[in-house]
Amino acid sequence: MGHSAVIIGAGIGGLSTARALKRHGWSVTVLEQAAALPTSGTMLGMWPAAMKALADIGIDAPSRTDGWAHIAASARTRLWTPAGRTLLTAPGGADVNLVSRPALLAALARDIDITFNTQVIDPGQLDDAELVVGADGTFSRTRQRMFGDRFHARSLGAVAWRGTVKGAVAGYGETWAPGALFGITPAGPDATNWYACIRASQTFEGPHLVHIVDQFGYWHRGVRELIDRIEENTVLHHGLFEAPKLRRFITGNTVLVGDAAHAMAPFLGRGACEAIVDGATLGRSMAQATSVKAGLALFDHERRARTRRLVLASHLMGQFAMMDTGSGIRNAAVGTVGRLVKPRPRRDPTLPRR
Ligand SMILES: Cc1cc2nc3c(=O)[nH]c(=O)nc-3n(C[C@H](O)[C@H](O)[C@H](O)COP(=O)(O)OP(=O)(O)OC[C@H]3O[C@@H](n4cnc5c(N)ncnc54)[C@H](O)[C@@H]3O)c2cc1C
Structure with a gap:
């Protein structure tokens, strides 16, 4: 008899x-509390490890068309101050792929039966299943059932607004201010992705455009021009959280993946990537191992320490980008790095030295 998972x-x-x-x-039986997959959402950056994991699970190049965008390695991204001073101009380094969340979910859901409108109230009731996968996100009930209420998601004391506007813009990059940042990335040939974060202990009531203008409307022209194009009904707003440190991702026949296991601050754009790598790794671990228990141990070994480092790195990146005290020193240091890495025009050897 074949194996089965919930x-x-x-x-x-x-x-x-x-x-x-x-x-x-x-x-596999997939239980989802929502009535359907979301049809709107912003772009997610896909790092090379995630692209490889996607290929491993059958989402290969030909199926990556609608909803995908690509930034060539030659593209440059900038870091500004709110007044518009460029702190750093960085070459892309490697090609970056972007995909809209709905397009990614639609591709992943192809040929998978999902039971919608089904909220799992008590994950313990599934204990009879051969394998239970808690993929229930940042506020995972499965995690709390496995480890107790103490292991709830922790607020990062920051909130985000994000969305997509029509058309391209002149420059992509991030603007850093004490306690706030605004980011602009491509979202395809004729769209632009944006995100904005501030330190705040609570989310804001809508409408949101007024808060965005209030917080960022006096920043440099690139930010102001983007804000002018935001449509209220496209704005997403939420608090930022991260998962607590877990001693293991498994208990008995139950395993956590994605944000349930390692929700991280969004500042490195890695959460969705790591959720995909989790899925591909769990499948491979199960195929390699001689028992479910051994497969879960292999998964835990491969994924826990690695994702913990990313939770910490993402946290530090947010602290650095939105630091209050010492942001002047930080800007000076980043500016120096920018000047050091900036390519210098080469001297024409045929001209006499001055
Ligand atoms: C501002 C921001 C920007 C980001 N940008 C990027 C980026 O550029 N690149 C990147 O890689 N990542 C990014 N991320 C992170 C990424 O969005 C998440 O890491 C990713 O969506 C996690 O997927 P998941 O499946 O683990 O959790 P979720 O997307 O939260 O999915 C959990 C699912 O479980 C369902 N569910 C929950 N509880 C139950 C229950 N009891 N019963 C049944 N169903 C249940 C939910 O309805 C949901 O569908 C960003 C995050 C934020 C906040």
Whole structure:
């Protein structure tokens, strides 16, 4: 008889896991509390490890068309102060792929049966299943059932607004201010992605454009011109949280993946990428191991320390980008790095030295 798993949550982590297990011969049941997959959402940056994991679970180049965008390595991204002074101009380094959340979810969901409108109130009731995958996000009930109420998601004391506007812009990059940042990235040939964060202990009531103008409307022209193009009904707003440190991602036959295991601050753009890598790794671990227990131990070994480092790195990146005290020194240091790495025009050897 084949293996079977119950997956709680049809987000990026749950669906990546479903695909990976299915490819290795498992039958999967995916339970999702929402009525359908979301049809709107912003762009997610996909790092090379995530692109490889996507290929491993059958989302290869030909299926990556609608909703995908690509920034060539030659593209430069900038770091500004709110007054518009450029602190750093960085070459892209490697090509970056971007995908809209709905397009990614639709691709991952292809050929996967999802049982919608089904909220798992008590994950303990699934203990009879051969394998239970808690892919239920930042506020995971599965995590709390495994480790207790103390292991709830922690607020980062910051909130984000984000969205997409029509058309391209002249420059991409981030603007850093004490306690706030504003980011602009491409979102395809004729769209631009933006995100904005401030330190705040609570989320704001809508409408949101007024808060965005209030916080960022006096920043440099690039930010102001982008804000002018934001449509109120496209703005997403939420608080930022991270997962607590876990001693393991597994208990018995239950395993956590994605944000349930390692929700991280968004400042390195890695959460969705790591959820995909989790799914591909869990499928491979199960295929390699001789028992579910051994497969889960292998997954925990491969993923826990690595993702913990990313939770910490993402946290530090947010602290650095939005630091209050010492931001002047930080800007001076970043500016110096920018000047050091800036390519210098080469001297024409045929001209006499001055
Ligand atoms: C501002 C911001 C920008 C980001 N940018 C990037 C980026 O550029 N690149 C990147 O890689 N990542 C990015 N991320 C992170 C990324 O969005 C998340 O890490 C990723 O969506 C996590 O996927 P998940 O499947 O683990 O969780 P989720 O997306 O939260 O999915 C969990 C699913 O489980 C369902 N569920 C929850 N509880 C239950 C229950 N009891 N029963 C049934 N169903 C349940 C939910 O409805 C949901 O569908 C960003 C995050 C933020 C906040």
